[in-house]
Amino acid sequence: MDDVCSDLVAEVRAFRQRFPDVRYVDLISLDIPGHFYGKRYPIDMLEKVAAGSALKLPQNCVLLGTQGGLFKIGDYCFNDGDPDAPRRLVPGTLKLVNWEKQPLGQMLITSSGTEKPIVFEPREVLAQVLERLGRKGIFPVVAFELEFYLFDRQLRDGLPQFARDPLTDDADDQPNMHIERLTRFAPVLDEMVETARAQGIDATVITAELGPGQFEINFGHLDDGLRAADWAALFCRSTRGVAMKHNYRASFMAKPYLQHPGSGMHVHVSLYDEAGNNLLAANGQHALRHAVAGCLEVLPHCMPIFAPNHNAMRRLSGTVNVATRASWGFEDRDACLRVPESDAKNLRIEHRLASADANPYLVLAAILVGLEQGVEAGREPIAALNEDRSSGVDFPLEMLEAVRSMESHAQLREGLGAEFVNVYCENKRQDHLAFLQDISAREYRWYL
Incomplete structure (x- = not known):
């Protein structure tokens, strides 16, 4: 396990010890219009992701319109088979969500820094400029x-x-x-x-x-x-x-x-x-x-x-x-x-x-x-x-x-x-x- 994975596993375990009632964590990322998309993961599965298990979401989630629909953009969305793309956890972003009725966590994810970044993902665009x-x-x-x-x-x-x-x-x-x-x-x-x-x-x-x-x-x-x-x-x-x-x-x-x-x-x-x-x-x-x-x-x-x-x-x-x-x-x-x-x-x-x-x-x-x-x-x-x-x-x-x-x-x-x-x-x-x-x-x- 490399240092990044070790740090992420430690972050997840520390979170679980601090908030033992949390069962799920929202893994979220910002799309082009500025809305969060993602998945709700059981927290025990999150520890596996932190340790290196694959985390993938459809690439075209980034392309959603303001109302959530998909548009034909070049070969994306309708001519590309809607492929998955790898994401990674953003270290330091696992936090408690305290505005929901049930205890919940959230954590940012991104394609930036993966083996195949999505070039039109907003966070990746900024990462490349920086x-x-x-x-x-x-x-x-x-x-x-x-x-x-x-x-x-x-x-x-x-x-x-x-x-x-x-x-x-x-x-x-x-x-x-x-x-x-x-x-x-x-x-x-x-x-x-x-x-x-x-x-x-x-x-x-x-x-x-x-x-x-x-x-x-x-x-x-x-x-x-x-x-x-x-x-x-x-x-x-x-x-x-x-x-x-x-x-x-x-x-x-x-x-x-x-x-x-x-x-x-x-x-x-x-x-x-x-x-x-x-x-x-x-x-x-x-x-x-x-x-x-x-x-x-x-x-x-x-x-x-x-x-x-x-x-x-x-x-x-x-x-x-x-x-x-x-x-x-x-x-x-x-x-x-x-x-x-x-x-x-x-x-x-x-x-x-x-x-x-x-x-x-x-x-x-x-x-x-x-x-x-x-x-x-x-x-x-x-x-x-x-x-x-x-x-x-x-x-x-x-x-x-x-x-x-x-x-x-x-x-x-x-x-x-x-x-x-x-x-x-x-x-x-x-x-x-x-x-x-x-x-x-x-x-x-x-x-x-």
Whole structure:
């Protein structure tokens, strides 16, 4: 038994000793739309997998559409026999699920690091980008911030309802950032944070956001990009579960209300060398400007990643603190790329464009490709918003146009992998077309 297997077996055995009532463990991985798929394993079988027994799932699970259906993408799904592909356990991710009625465990799995990785698996895409940067002596430090809404658990006529204030039993329909809202919703918010920390996630600052029932959670900075994206993915899962326990519905939907702010995924990224020097601060921050230029050049071609569905495109409609063009600025929340005030050691870029329901592995991978290409090309960016409020580059705001822009971009195909770009763009095209196959009540009112 090699060292990795020995460590995994020890992890499983320690978990069983600590939680003897747990009989099953959910083995989970994120698909292209950002949903978890997997299998529920008896915990004694998990120990065998940890010791080296084969773990396989259908390769095409990764290709599921938003509603779980399969699309014909090249030879995948319908002409390939739906083959199995090997997965492995991700060390350090076996944790207790405490929002279910019965004791349960969960653990991340991935094809990354197996003898035959799935090139379009989101975690593998990010792993390849990070590995390439490491070979170049570039080591990112990353922190995610996620916004989400709380709704009443029950929909009304299919529509979300404002969350009920637990102290007054009134609808929380006042959009504000008052600290008192954190007190009023403390029972559910506190359990969300405690549950996240039990999952190994360094959840830190909680903010009451502008929308009614809207909040933001920040995570600690990590020098492991894969783990940072794991945190973001797992937080979404645990937050939904905890909300249900408290008779709420938690959602990371990008734009649930037209009249209120949408929910975003903000990503802070610094780049360091092997000695721990901040590369962005080098040469009087020239590298920072080059990295910004690279991100802005790639950004218009990454819109299917940053705004992965029809509703996410709605969020980019000129509401407060959401950019409608590719832009940057110092301490400017209207910019796609904000450079927060900091010392040279902590100089970083905050990428603010992605929606909260975007796939965190792919969002980070796309950001890093932009930074990588910018640092290497050494070009100057467009004017910062601090210098010119009209500065910016247009990006697509319609999915089919965005897909065409992404699939034809040579640098992105090189940076993320051509096969991934092909598969991802076709998945988004088919998902969007499937979404349009419905006649709404408004359509009848307008055209009947």
